[in-house]
Amino acid sequence: MPSDSGSEADMDEGATIQGLVDALRRRESSAVELVDRYLQRIDRLNSSLNCFCETYPERAHATALQIDQQLAAGDQIGPLAGVPIAVKDNIVTDFGHTRCGSRFLENYKSPYASTAVERLEQAGAIIIGKTNCDEFGMGSSTEHCAFGAAHNPWDITRVPGGSSGGSAAAVTADLCCAALGSDTGGSIRQPAAFCGIVGAKPSYGRVSRYGLVAFGSSLDQIGPLARTVQDAALLLGVLAGADRHDSTCADRPVPDYVAQLETPTKSLRIGVPKQFLSDDNDPGVNAAVRDAIAVYRSHGAEIIEIDLPLSEYGIATYYVIAPAEASSNLARYDGIRYGRRAELGPDDDLLDLYARSRAEGFGPEVQRRIMLGTYVLSAGYYEAYYKRALQVRRLIKQELDAAFAQCDALLGPTTPTVAFSLGEKADPLSMYLCDVYTTIANIAGICAISIPAGFVSIDGKRLPVGIQIQCQAFDEATMFRIARMFEAATDHHTHRPDIDDPVRSTDIAR
Amino acid sequence: MAELLNLDEVRHVAKLARLQLSLEQLQQYRRELSSVMAHIAKLNELDVQGVEPMAQPHDLTNRLDEDEVVAPMPVEQVLGAAPAVEGQFLAVPKVLGGDDER
Numbered sequence: 001m002p003s004d005s006g007s008e009a010d011m012d013e014g015a016t017i018q019g020l021v022d023a024l025r026r027r028e029s030s031a032v033e034l035v036d037r038y039l040q041r042i043d044r045l046n047s048s049l050n051c052f053c054e055t056y057p058e059r060a061h062a063t064a065l066q067i068d069q070q071l072a073a074g075d076q077i078g079p080l081a082g083v084p085i086a087v088k089d090n091i092v093t094d095f096g097h098t099r100c101g102s103r104f105l106e107n108y109k110s111p112y113a114s115t116a117v118e119r120l121e122q123a124g125a126i127i128i129g130k131t132n133c134d135e136f137g138m139g140s141s142t143e144h145c146a147f148g149a150a151h152n153p154w155d156i157t158r159v160p161g162g163s164s165g166g167s168a169a170a171v172t173a174d175l176c177c178a179a180l181g182s183d184t185g186g187s188i189r190q191p192a193a194f195c196g197i198v199g200a201k202p203s204y205g206r207v208s209r210y211g212l213v214a215f216g217s218s219l220d221q222i223g224p225l226a227r228t229v230q231d232a233a234l235l236l237g238v239l240a241g242a243d244r245h246d247s248t249c250a251d252r253p254v255p256d257y258v259a260q261l262e263t264p265t266k267s268l269r270i271g272v273p274k275q276f277l278s279d280d281n282d283p284g285v286n287a288a289v290r291d292a293i294a295v296y297r298s299h300g301a302e303i304i305e306i307d308l309p310l311s312e313y314g315i316a317t318y319y320v321i322a323p324a325e326a327s328s329n330l331a332r333y334d335g336i337r338y339g340r341r342a343e344l345g346p347d348d349d350l351l352d353l354y355a356r357s358r359a360e361g362f363g364p365e366v367q368r369r370i371m372l373g374t375y376v377l378s379a380g381y382y383e384a385y386y387k388r389a390l391q392v393r394r395l396i397k398q399e400l401d402a403a404f405a406q407c408d409a410l411l412g413p414t415t416p417t418v419a420f421s422l423g424e425k426a427d428p429l430s431m432y433l434c435d436v437y438t439t440i441a442n443i444a445g446i447c448a449i450s451i452p453a454g455f456v457s458i459d460g461k462r463l464p465v466g467i468q469i470q471c472q473a474f475d476e477a478t479m480f481r482i483a484r485m486f487e488a489a490t491d492h493h494t495h496r497p498d499i500d501d502p503v504r505s506t507d508i509a510r
Numbered sequence: 511m512a513e514l515l516n517l518d519e520v521r522h523v524a525k526l527a528r529l530q531l532s533l534e535q536l537q538q539y540r541r542e543l544s545s546v547m548a549h550i551a552k553l554n555e556l557d558v559q560g561v562e563p564m565a566q567p568h569d570l571t572n573r574l575d576e577d578e579v580v581a582p583m584p585v586e587q588v589l590g591a592a593p594a595v596e597g598q599f600l601a602v603p604k605v606l607g608g609d610d611e612r
Contacts, residue, residue, distance in 0.1 A: 218566035341593035355530035390563030445567025
């Protein structure tokens with residue numbers, strides 16, 4: 001049995017899923033011990049990061065005990081046995097709350113579990129808690145959360161990105177081994193980039209959306225946030241595959257992503273869209289992409305310049321389609337079947353009940369998007385905006401199809417900048433423009449991953465930069481392999497923030 | 511810069527969206543939506559003549575499920591999340607007219 005300090009040190013470096021499962025199999029640690037350590041870390045660090053909105057100590061303990069008993073009996077354990085995993089607050093569990101960062105659902109407890117969470121638990125994972133997010137997934141900073149903003153572990157005066165910012169911050173600070181997020185326009189990849197971890201948005205239809213609280217139904221996907229490409233690949237392998245509860249979930253075989261991870265890709269062609277290396281990006285971001293290009297080239301990849309003129313219409317297209325779908329999806333919050341109901345006066349009717357419950361329950365960003373979506377779908381504007389956006393959507397898809405005829409993957413920055421300061425993007429449009437490189441993958445339904453690619457120093461603090469690799473729909477195996485090539489050749493993913501005393505990181509310049 | 515939306519339009523949209531907003535909120539959303547719509551107007555630069563709209567990325571068609579009986583979620587469990595319940599029903603304020611109509 002190793003000493004406590006030994007295990008703690010391993011965890012501080014950021015244990016991987018495989019590492020934890022192996023340690024349990026070798027009986028070097030017990031699942032109960034492991035869960036305790038993570039819960040202690042959450043207790044110690046969550047007050048400064050606000051990444052968890054609730055934890056499940058009793059349930060986590062019970063599950064851990066079960067796994068220890070299975071191990072003691074020599075039973076087979078699942079691929080995620082004993083691994084503490086956090087779940088974004090918009091993915092339902094049939095225990096605890098699922099609030100979606102919203103006052104509207106402040107007391108909501110789901111009567112059913114999402115397919116994603118069920119699959120994690122079947123694989124032995126321990127759901128340790130729920131993580132903060134922008135309300136209903138609408139935001140790029142995790143500031144639009146009714147229960148307070150989450151903070152970036154690299155600099156707590158900055159945002160962790162969003163909307164899966166709580167999940168990203170929790171994985172970065174090692175408050176869990178990996179986490180689930182959801183990505184409608186970049187909500188897994190952008191926080192992964194801002195926090196210096198791996199975040200994968202699977203192809204549309206790769207993972208069941210059953211139990212993911214709907215935002216944009218033709219865009220939403222659940223995906224993993226993890227510290228390594230292998231962990232993300234392992235998690236996706238557990239999550240992916242057909243589900244009778246989601247008819248948009250593809251009935252396609254799920255490859256063994258991990259087994260293929262180190263398989264060399266022969267004659268790899270990497271496309272770099274010239275629009276992605278914009279002068280508007282932070283210089284440090286473009287430098288990281290150029291470094292990545294050099295790494296791939298040195299590994300024998302052919303680098304091809306790609307022209308994606310329509311990528312510049314991604315944000316405009318997205319901010320018609322996503323709010324349109326959101327306004328329809330969020331019509332279900334009527335104050336009657338679940339969630340908040342406003343207090344009514346004697347003269348108030350049903351319409352007052354709807355309109356007041358929704359005005360009280362939804363925060364400003366959600367209201368804004370409902371208004372925007374209602375506007376673009378309303379009589380007289382439907383053709384001009386919504387239909388046109390769906391037509392541009394097809395043009396964007398066709399442009400990407402043509403690009404993938406020339407190359408195996410598209411490489412570029414995940415975000416135009418590194419993590420910004422809390423409160424910096426008060427203007428909604430400036431916040432929306434953060435998604436400039438990420439929305440296209442959702443619009444076209446392809447898969448995309450953000451991986452750590454370096455750091456930029458600002459005010460004496462190191463802030464992570466992420467690069468994005470995008471591949472054709474259902475070609476996650478190639479996406480992970482290409483991501484792993486870069487990871488194996490670099491050490492960016494091994495750097496961890498100085499988080500055990502997060503206040504110090506803001507007070508003392510390095 | 512001229513606002514793209516006028517206040518009456520914003521008020522109409524709020525009504526359609528079932529949001530009871532204050533004048534201050536309406537004015538704020540008018541400003542913000544106008545700025546976002548000005549960006550969205552970029553889509554008018556493109557020729558979309560004859561392009562089939564794409565509602566979801568893989569052009570999926572209906573998928574039929576086996577017609578088998580499965581146990582439904584227990585009613586109490588579903589009603590447990592409702593803000594007001596009477597017996598096995600969701601309770602709502604009176605839908606039809608005033609007292610004199612009943």
